[in-house]
Amino acid sequence: MSTIDDIPVRSRSSHPRRPVLVGVVVGLCAALAAAAGHLIAPTGEPPSTNLSTQPAPTAVPSPPAAATPNLVPPTPITYWPSASTTGVPAGTVLRNSSGLTLRTAGQVVTGLNIVGCVTVAASNVRITRSRITCNSIAYSVRVLTGFRNLVLEDVEITGSGVTSAAVCCSDFTIRRANIHRVIDGPRMGSNTTIVDSYLHDLSRQTGTHNDSLQTTGGSNILIQHNRIDTYNATLRDPMNACLMLGSSSGRVTNLLMTDNYCNGGNYSIGISPTLAATNVRFTRNKFGRDYRYGVCARPTQPGVFWERSTNVWFDTGLPVIP
Template identity: 45%
Template sequence: MSSAGFPDASTTGVPAGTSLTPSGSITISQDGAVIDSLQITGTVTVNANNVTIRRTLIKNTGSIPVRVNGSGLVMEDSEIDGQGGGNPAVAYSNYTLRRVNIHDVAEGPRISGGNVTIEASYIHNVLQVGTNHTDAVQSTGGSNIVLRGNTIQANNPQTGTYGNAAFQYGEENSPIRACTVEGNLFDGGNVTINGGGGGTTGAACSFSGNKFQRDFRYGPVGNLGPNTVWDKATNVWFDTGLPIR
């Protein structure tokens, strides 16, 4: 479906005209390193702090395209092509994704431990691989989580699958606190926003200004716990602008 006004392939990923240098898998061990304009066939392992990856295409050949073991990673104006793998696409904490195009992964970014911001990005065409859970974004715990101004689609129009959720969150690994979800376009899933992850007792996420498309199996929202803040006036259907009930 149309995502007019929200991120898509034209506003995310490697800017047109960028010349990319071929590379295999890389491991980054230098604090403050800047990776720019690579076409990486393989995976990226970040073992350093305050690394920047920009204008880079990752054609995944492993289980996790981008694994963050340090803190402060910023990935921007880049693309992750899961090539049918990637479970998850980015793991697991202490990263920022900005204008990143993520597609053809078995699961999108995973958040466990927190300090994650995903903004102005396009997460789409996730793939059902075996019995994987197929969430466009999933959090299993953590704090300081921000999803802002993204297009996040669990459904895959090419395969006709719904996926599990566009944003699935629970407290399997730790409590979820300081979680802000605002100004996104969501679509797909059995339930598009599902707060019913295992172990959840009081996940504290706030939702405002989000729009929802209708390519889900059961409904747009489910299993919101007592600490969820849901702005009834600004979480609305994309096509009508009416509030989600």
């Protein structure tokens, strides 16, 4: 043993201190771990959370739901005539007849199955509850010049795929007619009315320009509440026009087309650039989309009034010309 200033000192090798230091470090780590126990959760257990002291989450608004397209037309197609509401009434017994030339004023023809064409050479003739099947290249029904007030009511007119026009040419009223398989429907001159009728399935022939309705001149013409299916779905052919107006040779005066369904045509309403018109009005019509070029050619032609707010798409009710 040696001394320093008379204080005994052991050699380093004779009094080891390493275990003491290790113990101090271990104890210190244990104390720190105990102090932090509430912050570090044991392995495999979720951390403890006091929900009462947490701030409420900020609500995130949901995006607005996408608008569902309105797939239901505002006016159903059943509003307009069809095969079940036009033509010969169900249950009517028909008698066979050949083609007719009617020469007696005020004559009434009813309940006939007419195989042939009809020529009217008298005024105030009435044809009702009958079917007319004409295979002439001319007209299924023709009113000769100078005779007035033919009425065709609850009739079916078919042109066997070859007839030039269903009815011609002036001074007639068509009501609840089913007209089909003709190249053109009625050709309208002065004093003509077509109401509550169904025009459909025009017949395409080489070089034809098929119109469901047509006028090249006349006055006092009414086209109201008809279903005009110019588009031929079987042929996938829009044809020429639901209504074709005008030529360079005649003036159209006081024509009203209102409350009709119209589908098809190169233009559904064809207006000639040479049309001379006075008070030609289009209101409250619904249009389909099976045309080739558009709904109306030249709606601003002088003398033509196109009511934009009421001439609308069948499927949406929105104006076809904004």
